Amino acid sequence: MDKIVFAGDSFTWGEGLELFIENDKWISQRKKHSEWDELSVIQDDESVEFRESHRFPRLAAKELGMVEIVHKNNGGSLSSYWKFMDDRKNIPDVKAFVIQLSQANRDAIHLTWECKCDVCTKFDWANIDDLFSAIKNNSRKPLRDYIVSVMGCDSVGNEFYRRFFLWLSWQKRFISNLFIEYCKMLEERAPVYFIDTWDVEEKNWINTTPYVRERMIPLVDRKGNYHTSWGNWEKTFDVKWIAEMFPETKNFHPTPELHRYLAKSVVDFLTDKI
Ligand SMILES: [Zn+2]
Numbered sequence: 001m002d003k004i005v006f007a008g009d010s011f012t013w014g015e016g017l018e019l020f021i022e023n024d025k026w027i028s029q030r031k032k033h034s035e036w037d038e039l040s041v042i043q044d045d046e047s048v049e050f051r052e053s054h055r056f057p058r059l060a061a062k063e064l065g066m067v068e069i070v071h072k073n074n075g076g077s078l079s080s081y082w083k084f085m086d087d088r089k090n091i092p093d094v095k096a097f098v099i100q101l102s103q104a105n106r107d108a109i110h111l112t113w114e115c116k117c118d119v120c121t122k123f124d125w126a127n128i129d130d131l132f133s134a135i136k137n138n139s140r141k142p143l144r145d146y147i148v149s150v151m152g153c154d155s156v157g158n159e160f161y162r163r164f165f166l167w168l169s170w171q172k173r174f175i176s177n178l179f180i181e182y183c184k185m186l187e188e189r190a191p192v193y194f195i196d197t198w199d200v201e202e203k204n205w206i207n208t209t210p211y212v213r214e215r216m217i218p219l220v221d222r223k224g225n226y227h228t229s230w231g232n233w234e235k236t237f238d239v240k241w242i243a244e245m246f247p248e249t250k251n252f253h254p255t256p257e258l259h260r261y262l263a264k265s266v267v268d269f270l271t272d273k274i
Contacts, residue, residue: 006057007081008100014055018047034249059263077106101197176206200231
């Protein structure tokens, strides 16, 4: 059977969908803090099956008469997508790779965890979030000292931040370009398409490059209008996040309705292409 690979973070993975199971266990869970730390320890066969069958990769693949391939673990970044897709690029009958974009700060600073350079190995493949916490919280002093010295500064101050953010802006584009070069190789196997990041603050990253813009799957809203920007699309829904339905959960992941519209978007876009 034809297959479609979905690389994505907790949105693709379907975090929180189990809260919509109509039994006592999950109905009472809706009144409790229910992010993945809380949900992971109370999973059962029913919740796994429910999540997998209600997330957009399954809904879309089913409609297209295909089988979906999704990472077995929750979460993701370009670095993990790269590994995930590379491990699966030789699976027969893959008809498309669909990549749901996440946040640049999660990426390893040289994109891949397989980079053997002295910086990546010394600092345990730190990502941009790790750099921020090292700078702000002094949580990893050797890493902080290294960043400060690379920026040509003596300490963390205004000049340091000016240089750091300048570097960061170039770094995000550098990682994007590495990932795009990888996608071009992947396209020899099957076409690659993207879903925009849910992080509307993400700027100057891969989602703004011409390569990705040309391959962005338009997202359909309730009125049948299509949006290539996640931010514009999500505004059309009164309720987007699980936490808007069940506030105590504090779970800011898409509702089953959003998953259905994501699936419809993928199906509408891919139907004539694969
Ligand atoms: Zn490296």
